Amino acid sequence: MLKDTQQVLNLYLYSHMQGLVTKSTGSWYQVQTPDGERYNCRIKGVFRIKGIKTTNPIAVGDVVDFEIEPDQETGVIAHLHPRKNYIIRKSVNLSKQGHILAANLDQALLIVTLASPRTSLGFIDRFLVTAEAYDIPAVLVFNKLDMFSEEGLEVLADYKSVYQHIGYPCFEVSALQGTNVDQVQQLLKDKVTLLSGHSGVGKSSLINALLPDLGLRTNQLSDWSDKGMHTTTFAEMFELPQGGFIIDTPGIRELGIIDIEKPELGQFFPEMRQRMNDCRFNNCRHINEPGCAVLEALEEGEIELSRYESYLSIYNGNDTRA
Numbered sequence: 584m585l586k587d588t589q590q591v592l593n594l595y596l597y598s599h600m601q602g603l604v605t606k607s608t609g610s611w612y613q614v615q616t617p618d619g620e621r622y623n624c625r626i627k628g629v630f631r632i633k634g635i636k637t638t639n640p641i642a643v644g645d646v647v648d649f650e651i652e653p654d655q656e657t658g659v660i661a662h663l664h665p666r667k668n669y670i671i672r673k674s675v676n677l678s679k680q681g682h683i684l685a686a687n688l689d690q691a692l693l694i695v696t697l698a699s700p701r702t703s704l705g706f707i708d709r710f711l712v713t714a715e716a717y718d719i720p721a722v723l724v725f726n727k728l729d730m731f732s733e734e735g736l737e738v739l740a741d742y743k744s745v746y747q748h749i750g751y752p753c754f755e756v757s758a759l760q761g762t763n764v765d766q767v768q769q770l771l772k773d774k775v776t777l778l779s780g781h782s783g784v785g786k787s788s789l790i791n792a793l794l795p796d797l798g799l800r801t802n803q804l805s806d807w808s809d810k811g812m813h814t815t816t817f818a819e820m821f822e823l824p825q826g827g828f829i830i831d832t833p834g835i836r837e838l839g840i841i842d843i844e845k846p847e848l849g850q851f852f853p854e855m856r857q858r859m860n861d862c863r864f865n866n867c868r869h870i871n872e873p874g875c876a877v878l879e880a881l882e883e884g885e886i887e888l889s890r891y892e893s894y895l896s897i898y899n900g901n902d903t904r905a
């Protein structure tokens with residue numbers, strides 16, 4: 584009888600649990616179970632991505648199975664669930680090596696401003712291309728609404744229509760005054776969201792507006808951000824009171840452009856992707872080829888000139904990240 588009880592207990596103690604990796608230090612992983620329990624876990628075994636060696640096998644956002652150790656507090660990660668996407672930093676001199684920054688992102692939110700500092704269209708487009716290449720849905724949030732003049736509001740409406748037209752949701756908010764922050768709150772609910780944007784666009788202000796009751800959390804967040812060493816290497820997720828997580832890590836805020844082969848670039852512009860099957864040549868670069876469906880659409884004003892200019896700029900390897 585006693586033996587049976589022990590066996591049942593052992594089974595229970597070593598049972599597999601599933602959880603989300605919410606923090607990583609490289610050797611320890613914080614794993615959160617669906618009921619909110621957190622365990623510090625180690626890794627057992629080898630985890631690999633095809634074709635690339637990673638310096639970290641498991642990253643924030645990964646879903647893993649783990650076994651709880653007899654101490655009931657720590658665990659051993661035994662299985663990694665397939666990722667729907669991940670962002671990776673390739674090492675500069677060894678392109679076959681990389682560091683996974685985060686996995687399974689539901690969306691990437693780019694915070695931009697049209698005033699102090701103005702985010703360039705080139706920067707926005709570069710971000711969107713990168714998000715497309717990573718297969719992460721992107722959303723634009725135009726902040727500092729309170730600073731706009733009549734004229735500024737018209738420019739904003741133009742920008743929004745350009746991006747909404749090609750399928751990117753756009754929001755306009757004032758983090759400072761709280762305008763439309765509830766819409767962003769709704770957007771983040773139950774999702775894993777990467778926050779991005781240039782310095783000074785109001786990311787911290789927006790987080791503060793999103794977490795009004797959790798000043799402590801935001802402080803932790805900026806403390807974390809100040810630790811230069813960790814920030815570039817390891818991401819951390821912050822849980823939102825209404826459900827969902829945000830990732831705000833300086834090293835990945837601007838989602839550096841990844842290696843994209845020139846012939847593939849058009850695929851990452853949705854309005855080009857949609858038309859390029861109609862180009863006369865199947866290896867059309869959409870630059871000066873006859874019968875190019877993209878150039879036709881550009882001429883007819885169906886493709887925005889600024890977007891096409893971004894295409895050319897990235898194609899030619901110019902850095903538009905002003």
Ligand SMILES: Nc1nc2c(ncn2[C@@H]2O[C@H](COP(=O)(O)OP(=O)(O)OP(=O)(O)O)[C@@H](O)[C@H]2O)c(=O)[nH]1
Binds near residue numbers: 729756760785
């Ligand atoms: N008028 C106005 N100012 C804002 C708004 N949001 C942020 N700011 C101001 O813009 C400045 C930068 O805001 P932060 O929230 O620190 O920007 P950040 O993106 O976190 O910047 P980094 O920490 O450098 O990445 C601060 O002076 C904020 O007060 C807004 O909606 N309206």
Ligand SMILES: [Zn+2]
Binds near residue numbers: 872877
């Ligand atoms: Zn073409």
